[in-house]
Amino acid sequence: MEQTAVRFEHVSMAFPGVLANDDVSLEIKKGEVFALVGENGAGKSTLMNILYGILTPTDGRVYINGSPVDRFAPRAAIARGVGMVHQHFMLVPSFTVAENIVLSREPRKGRIFFDSAAARRETEALSAEYGLAVDPSAVVGDLSVGLQQRVEILKALHRGAEILILDEPTAVLTPQETEELFAVIRRIVGQRHMTVIIITHKLYEVMAISDRVGVMRKGQLVGVRDTADVDEKLLASMMVGRPMLYDELEKTGTPGKELLRVEDLKVRDSRGLAAVRGVSLSVRAGEVLGIAAVEGNGQSELIEAITGMIRPESGKVFLLDRDVTGQDPGAIRAVGLAHVPEDRLATGVSAQATVADNLLAGRQREKRFTRFGFHRRMSTVERYASQLYERFDIRGAGTQAPAGSMSGGNMQKVVIAREFSFDAPVLIVAQPTRGVDVGAIEFIHSQIIAKRNQGCAILLCSADLDEVFRLSDRIVTLYEGRITGEFSGTFSKDEIGWHMTGGGKREEAG
């Protein structure tokens, strides 16, 4: 007989300006791995935060193991056997593994003292029982992300979790760590008959790990299927609400004159080590030059040197035939360059500022937005921001919400919207879709190609090879700060992969 672990009945959750969950009804069975997928901002995390008691739904009912939840609080949820591993780990970095695991239910000696030896013993016993090896005395801040996640899982198990929620658990993991995590999930479900709910937007992971899958879109649950009955294509189309097949993008026009040229550029990284060791390249109007490289091979420093964020050691950068080497970012932008930086939280947006201010950044001194040079014309700003908001299909709580409150994909759209609206002839685009959902990827790709077709010179840098292949007219591979190959026409994945890892003969690219 099958039992129900969790039942949502007509659950809705309204935040100011946005309906994060819209009449969601869902049953999750005991002992299954249930995947919850959807675009960024579709409401997956909101639904799970309700189950864990962090949020109180504005409407509807939730049942855990058949009995209704009357009070939404983490403590009550934990008592009912719900455990959650958050996307951003809830661990105290300066505490040991054992201290983190027992936090809030510490073993005691003499009623008031914390029994740290017992805490270590409990941790060891738990880690042996579930086959999750950790050192109980290690300080959490020193551990790798994969191990920290293991500590999070053990913490939930220590609290007696039978229903384990994993919020985008693989976003921070290497492929090997992901495999290990999946092995752990299979083990705890198979041997312990636990229920696991995994939030993700990586569709191949859904196929690899889940028994059933629920798809969310714009706060609504649009479908629940047995994983065996679906494929990635079907899930993707359910997520975005239309068939989405990674269509061939239409590229038009022929490359024009050279707009960006880099000559024998050498750059040192923040530790003073040679990161770029003599790179030359050129990008012409109406073409996308892709840089294919494994992370840490100098691509970040190369882009920072071109955009003026760091000073190169030697070499030259020419933008529209003007020497801009070593100038500051503002001056380089003024010549005609826009830049989508690789880390949107660190350099792409100001998380505290509103979406409108972020969209305006770089234009705030323009006449139409100011009066007497200091007074801001709020209505003009608002009109301008709203236009971009609509045009770039940004979804969130409006232009006056802080940018930091948005999901990753929408935050990235804010950066793209701002940079692409400068009408700069040269675009430097780094990791445009990192951590972004499928629908937003499609949109961002089409925007990049539209810019290309309008005659912009685009330098693209991405860790996602499929993305580089799809968008680029030419590709250069970068290995240990040097260009190891240049490719155009039809690309062969094997050959490029070979050059990316230093296997190819060193060649000079034009």
Added chain:
Amino acid sequence: MLEDILSGIFSAGTFNQMLRSATPVALAALGGAMTEHAGIMNIGMDGMILMGAFFGVLGSWYFGSAAAGVALVLVMGVIVGLFFALFTVKFRSDEFIIGTALNTFALGLTSFLSRSIFGTAGTKGNPALPTVHLPFLDAIPFLGRVLNDNSLFIYVTWALVLVMWLFVYRTPYGLWLRASGEKPETLRTAGIAPERMKWLASILCGLLCGLAGAHLSLGQLQGTFAEDMANSRGYIAFACVIFSKADPAMAYVAALMFGFFDAIGLRLQDYISSDLTNTIPYVITIVMMVYVVVRSQRKKRHAGKRLPQRQT
């Protein structure tokens, strides 16, 4: 001449003075360690000490007993702690501004009350805390003279250092306290409201700073209140908290260091202008802060080297 100075500096009297000077700073630093662990930047300790000093004398004068003075200080300590938490924790106001406001408020309130109750800016000769004579210490030659015949609160402070250290590092509540400052969301998802620990830390800080003030007025100065008598000890205590990374035992050591140089300053007044010797504790504070900055910079550089951990 030099020998005179040196023997004067390293006499039992100097070390005894060190204990006396260190104790109010140490008590306040213990309180500051609580708020620091709870993640509250507390620069309002100076005001808290001043309130303690005044209400200690007030209670002692009104009820005619130092014990009653201390009791009033404890009540006021809780009230000041609650007041501080109300703004910093509940209303999430800027901690810096609330701390400054508390200091200014305490200065004004105590002066106003002192003038309206005693008719002058200060009062003296009220019932004071007793000094303690421990006969068994007489047998120990040098140390006995340092440790014996001190005001009661010096011994109370030793006990409190031990209690607070055990509380922070050896009880579950200490774990919660530290978690509430370092990663409050962790505590919240574990089912404990971090705000509860922050309220507790504020109240403990109010109590301990109150005791620091009571020691100053009822112990060290034998029932005397003078305007602004905290004399920046709250800020020096804050420096001790930062220096010790809020470890109660280390905070006491830092306070002793301050007390030692303060005592030397008093000795040197026979030879050098007192205007100059009075700067010594503050110079030491600056040196301590420079050390803290150097320490954190070194740690940052160290972390930088370790950063690019590639996982395979």
